[in-house]
Amino acid sequence: MLSFEEKQAIIESFPQLSKKEISLNRVNYHFEDSLYEKTIVVEKLHPNGNGFVYVGDLLKYDSLSNDKGLVNIRDFDERALREIVQDAIDYLSEDLETPxxxxxxxxxxxxxxxxxxxxxxxxxxxxxxxxxxxxxxxxxxxxxxxxxxxxx
CATH class of the missing domain: 3.30.160 (Double Stranded RNA Binding Domain)
Structure with a gap:
């Protein structure tokens, strides 16, 4: 399992995301260029390694996401974390009007x-x-x- 610091370093390697500290030493990472009201990509990343990535209704993560479209990344390795964060950014920047x-x-x-x-x-x-x-x-x-x- 990646440490909190390792997860932060990976997430912060995405220049599109901005870090916002929240309660209990947790952090959120926002995608301000989202085409939608939703801007939080990484939610409640905690020093214990727990945290969530918003994937909405992407079928690729259907078996992993909860009813709010969040996937727990506690046990993700570097490759999986990079992939899911990129997918979340793509998801929030996708223009659904052009099939x-x-x-x-x-x-x-x-x-x-x-x-x-x-x-x-x-x-x-x-x-x-x-x-x-x-x-x-x-x-x-x-x-x-x-x-x-x-x-x-």
Whole structure:
């Protein structure tokens, strides 16, 4: 487990975040450029190593987050902490009004759409939702396993 100081050093390596001390020797880290009302990325980081990162409704962290969209980072290693903090910053800086869409074609000519909607990567067939993934990598891996290729 990383120490409080190690976690602080990792979090403070993100220049987009600003540190704010709160009660009981805890600190929060804010992302002031958030496109949303929510600005706290790291919440209640405590000298005992406990703390939370806001991931909202990102599917990637669905099994780890509570009902407030927070993930406890007490036992995170450096790689995992860096990844979740970056994902949180990306989440709060993402413009949801501009969806990303890709057309994929199967070996049998079936055409499906991969869309980045509301922070999830969804696969549609005839405008019907077929699958949903937390990351583009997971969605693309699934499509390739099923024999699909991106239509150029």
């Amino acid at each position: 990303i869409e890709e057309t994929w074609i199967g070996q049998d000519g079936v055409i499906i759409e991969l869309r980045h909607d509301q922070r999830d990567w969804n696969i549609y067939f005839n405008n019907n939702l077929e699958e949903s993934f937390g990351t583009r990598e997971a969605a693309v891996s699934y499509l390739k396993e099923e024999g699909f290729k991106i239509k150029k």
